[in-house]
Amino acid sequence: MLPRLRHAAVVAALVCALCCAPAGATYSIVACDAAGDCGAAVATHNLAVGASVIYAQAKVGAVATQFETNPQYGPKGLALLARGVAPADALQRLLEEDGGFDGGDIGERQVGLVDARGRAATHTGAAAQASAWAGARSGEGFAVQGNGLASAEVLEAMAEAYRGGRGDLSERLMAALRAGQRAGGQRIGAMSAALRVATVAGGFQDIDLRVDAAADPVADLARLDDQFHAHQAMLGAERAARSGDAAAARAQRNEALRLSHQWDRIWRRAARLAMQLGEDERALEYLGVFASANPVWAREEVDDALYARLRQRPQFVRLREGLGAQEPGG
Incomplete structure (x- = not known):
């Protein structure tokens, strides 16, 4: 006192x-x-x-x-x-x-x-x-x-x-x-x-x-802080990819996913980054999680030209069919 x-x-x-x-x-x-x-x-x-x-x-x-x-x-x-x-x-x-x-x-x-x-x-x-x-x-x-x-x-x-x-x-x-x-x-x-x-x-x-x-506000706040750091890590991953450092991009992406608490936006960006890094299998895996979290957004996402090289893959075809996506231009 x-x-x-x-x-x-x-x-x-x-x-x-x-x-x-x-x-x-x-x-x-x-x-x-x-x-x-x-x-x-x-x-x-x-x-x-x-x-x-x-x-x-x-x-x-x-x-x-x-x-x-x-x-x-x-x-x-x-x-x-x-x-x-x-x-x-x-x-x-x-x-x-x-x-x-x-x-x-x-x-x-x-x-x-x-x-x-x-x-x-x-x-x-x-x-x-x-x-x-x-x-x-x-x-x-x-x-x-x-x-x-x-x-x-x-x-x-x-x-x-x-x-x-x-x-x-x-x-x-x-x-x-x-x-x-x-x-x-x-x-x-x-x-x-x-x-x-x-x-x-x-x-x-x-x-x-x-x-x-x-x-349980403390647990909810901890989740929000994790997701803040997930977003920061994903930004770092995308910067690393642009600079040509694929190893750093993967490490930052993995950290972002670990902290994401299934945040749909993080998994979508992880899929897009995987395509950029030539990781088709990873992209399919991440798209599956994204589609489970947000099927409406995923229905639009799978029609993006970014995924053109996946279109004949059976897993991608099943994903699109499950989402009820239309063929581009159809």
Whole structure:
């Protein structure tokens, strides 16, 4: 607890003791990596958590504002971090200038901040702390925080998973979120989850994925992140093929298919790439999966001139007949 806020925290604790605390159920992680990418991931028992809880800016930092969210903390926190204000001082400013958003106060705020230099700060107000279990942990380059959790093990598991995670920042954030779920997650269940990563490269490298309402939002979010990476891998495969590096194209394509979760678009592009690489058998295999996932689109696809050299192959003929495709020009 920050020193200048102790008196306010005591008052909030007394108020909390006299009334029922809200049923909070949220856990999140904010982090920045050595490259300057910054991001956050969150899960909660509420609707559309990605709309107002997590914020990130490359080479600056990330913010999570939860329990009784004050959405002003995100933009204000990032602006302070961008000016070089340390996370602890930025957090102090946010709490001092809370302004009673939505009738709440700092006792109802739970906040995590991290900057691109790896410094982190957290705050769990008295009302938030009263929701069993609530707390926060931080380390070099990250902070995890939660309320209404099954136990302290949720945050411990998240911190361990992030520290030991491999891959890019989004994959490490998702590893932490999934570890938190495996450790028990929210005591009263889950409803939505979100992932946001602001990259130094920017543009389509940035990630903003949301599951606004689902029975298993963390699993659904993990699938979306896999599919994001599947798309990136397929783009890499197509670039490699254009440059004449067939081995790299195949490796990237295989990675895209591994992460696709049967996404029809990825299998269609894999089939087209196989034709480009002279892999007719592979193309037929991939077209079969694509047709199973999206027969309407596949009915159009098999008539493309790209597949002309397959037209007399029995497997291709059976595929077209099964789809009810017409002969071109027929």
